[in-house]
Amino acid sequence: MAGRASAQAALETRRSVVKAAADLASVEGLDSVTIGRLAEIVQMSKSGVIGQFRTKETLQLETVGLVFSDFRTRVWETVKRFPRGLPRLLAACDAWTEYAADPGYPGGCLMTQVTYDYDGRDGAVHERLLEGRNQWRETLRADLTAAVETGDLPEDTDIESVVFGLESLASFISPARLLHGDTRAADHAYRGMRRIIGVPEEVR
Amino acid sequence: MAGRASAQAALETRRSVVKAAADLASVEGLDSVTIGRLAEIVQMSKSGVIGQFRTKETLQLETVGLVFSDFRTRVWETVKRFPRGLPRLLAACDAWTEYAADPGYPGGCLMTQVTYDYDGRDGAVHERLLEGRNQWRETLRADLTAAVETGDLPEDTDIESVVFGLESLASFISPARLLHGDTRAADHAYRGMRRIIGVPEEVR
DNA sequence: AGATTAAGCGCACGATCGTACGTTATGCAA
DNA sequence: TTGCATAACGTACGATCGTGCGCTTAATCT
Numbered sequence: 001m002a003g004r005a006s007a008q009a010a011l012e013t014r015r016s017v018v019k020a021a022a023d024l025a026s027v028e029g030l031d032s033v034t035i036g037r038l039a040e041i042v043q044m045s046k047s048g049v050i051g052q053f054r055t056k057e058t059l060q061l062e063t064v065g066l067v068f069s070d071f072r073t074r075v076w077e078t079v080k081r082f083p084r085g086l087p088r089l090l091a092a093c094d095a096w097t098e099y100a101a102d103p104g105y106p107g108g109c110l111m112t113q114v115t116y117d118y119d120g121r122d123g124a125v126h127e128r129l130l131e132g133r134n135q136w137r138e139t140l141r142a143d144l145t146a147a148v149e150t151g152d153l154p155e156d157t158d159i160e161s162v163v164f165g166l167e168s169l170a171s172f173i174s175p176a177r178l179l180h181g182d183t184r185a186a187d188h189a190y191r192g193m194r195r196i197i198g199v200p201e202e203v204r
Numbered sequence: 205m206a207g208r209a210s211a212q213a214a215l216e217t218r219r220s221v222v223k224a225a226a227d228l229a230s231v232e233g234l235d236s237v238t239i240g241r242l243a244e245i246v247q248m249s250k251s252g253v254i255g256q257f258r259t260k261e262t263l264q265l266e267t268v269g270l271v272f273s274d275f276r277t278r279v280w281e282t283v284k285r286f287p288r289g290l291p292r293l294l295a296a297c298d299a300w301t302e303y304a305a306d307p308g309y310p311g312g313c314l315m316t317q318v319t320y321d322y323d324g325r326d327g328a329v330h331e332r333l334l335e336g337r338n339q340w341r342e343t344l345r346a347d348l349t350a351a352v353e354t355g356d357l358p359e360d361t362d363i364e365s366v367v368f369g370l371e372s373l374a375s376f377i378s379p380a381r382l383l384h385g386d387t388r389a390a391d392h393a394y395r396g397m398r399r400i401i402g403v404p405e406e407v408r
Numbered sequence: 409a410g411a412t413t414a415a416g417c418g419c420a421c422g423a424t425c426g427t428a429c430g431t432t433a434t435g436c437a438a
Numbered sequence: 439t440t441g442c443a444t445a446a447c448g449t450a451c452g453a454t455c456g457t458g459c460g461c462t463t464a465a466t467c468t
Contacts, residue, residue, distance in 0.1 A: 010444080010446095013445080027324050028325060029235060031235055032235065034424080034425070034426085035425080035426065035427090036425075045447050046426085046427090046448095047429090047446070047447065047448075047449090048445070048446040048447065049446095050426075050427070051446070052446095054427095055427085056427090112320065113321075115320075115379055115383065116316065116319075116379055117320070119378070119379040119382040119383040120230070120231050120312050120378075121231065121232060126383075130383055130384075133383065133384075134384075160386075160392065161388075161392045164376065164380060164386070164389065165392065165396040165399070167376060167380075168372040168376035168393070168396065169368075169372045169373075171372065171376055172368065172371060172372035174324075175319055175320055175375075176371075178323040179319065179323040179330075179333070179334055179337065180334075180338075180341075184365075185368065188362075188368035189368070189372070192400055195369070195400055195402075196396055196399055196400070214415060217415080238454080238456085239457085240455070240456090248416070248417085249417050249418070250417095250418095250456085250457090251417065251418075251419090251458085251459090252415075252416045253416095254456070254457065255415075255416065255417095256415090256416095258457095259456085259457085260457090
């Protein structure tokens with residue numbers, strides 16, 4: 001069918017392309033996502049695909065955007081009603097590790113994938129990535145400082161160090177599963193997070 | 205100069221190509237390493253470059269090989285004389301974090317880069333990567349079990365969980381530096397490692 | 409000295425990359 | 439009903455991808 005001017009249908013097309021891009025990127029990396037292969041997957045012409053985004057970079061940016069919005073929904077939204085401070089932090093860690101273990105992409109967690117892919121490059125994707133990660137870091141910091149204020153965590157807690165630790169552990173879940181077949185990866189990460197934060201271990 | 209049949213000179217050429225490949229890969233990813241760009245860097249013709257390796261995959265494998273041999277030299281070799289168990293483990297963590305913070309590649313730690321790039325793909329590079337990582341994991345496990353046997357670590361230490369934590373923390377040093385400009389990344393990682401292992405913190 | 413080996417070059421190939429153009433077909437507003 | 443905006447198409451472009459082939463040239467061996 002050539003040319004349906006329904007804006008709604010177009011939006012659906014757009015979404016399906018971005019979803020396909022995310023799926024493909026999770027397996028082979030964002031760079032390997034090509035207009036041609038994408039067109040093949042969604043059964044469209046190359047020009048039909050690129051036409052939705054004008055340029056490939058726009059598509060990449062929207063792909064990264066999808067990843068962060070997914071993350072926000074699956075992790076942040078589920079814990080935002082918890083009381084600030086340590087309870088919410090631990091709930092976040094729980095949801096976070098669970099997300100990383102099953103992010104809904106065929107090739108593992110795309111967020112960490114993109115992180116390691118574009119950490120050392122310049123450009124809009126790098127910027128978008130940085131923005132998304134900083135948002136999450138900020139919420140972690142907020143709960144950490146709150147936990148210190150309430151006395152749940154010691155006064156001399158090095159917040160930046162803890163944030164680093166949490167991000168590390170979450171980021172290694174996906175490669176541990178994919179590379180070493182470590183099915184306990186999420187548990188390892190969660191237990192590590194409790195150690196990093198400094199709360200006693202606990203069977204969940 | 206066209207055609208010098210000195211095997212020694214050829215080996216040097218080969219090395220320079222692999223080194224250039226590693227440098228480039230650390231910035232833009234192993235996939236972005238292209239015969240053409242490589243040829244430009246080392247001032248050779250495309251056919252001269254590919255001729256050294258017959259196929260691009262061979263070049264990729266040798267690049268990964270270089271990374272692991274570098275790692276082995278910079279980390280493993282410097283700690284192998286330490287007494288087995290906890291002392292060597294902590295020394296390894298020290299050398300490891302230091303390596304990750306300054307791996308000698310312009311775009312950060314190539315080992316973690318490749319890890320996240322090829323964890324979910326099939327093929328020879330994946331296999332080579334897995335082999336290299338497993339070697340290192342094995343030495344970590346050895347020192348951990350030794351530390352348990354000597355009583356330096358508690359009997360119920362979950363070794364796999366600790367190994368996971370150490371790898372996580374080391375792997376996040378490079379992105380933390382590149383993405384967030386975190387110059388304290390190596391310190392964060394080292395402190396985290398001590399927490400994961402379960403030994404008291406200590407200023408180094 | 410002559411023969412052999414191999415490093416590196418130049419060139420060409422088929423494929424695929426991202427993008428631009430003009431065309432066709434459709435839905436919506438006037 | 440007519441006209442306009444636009445989704446999607448087909449086609450084509452210049453670049454670049456990895457690789458193969460034949461040649462030149464220099465080092466090594468007999």
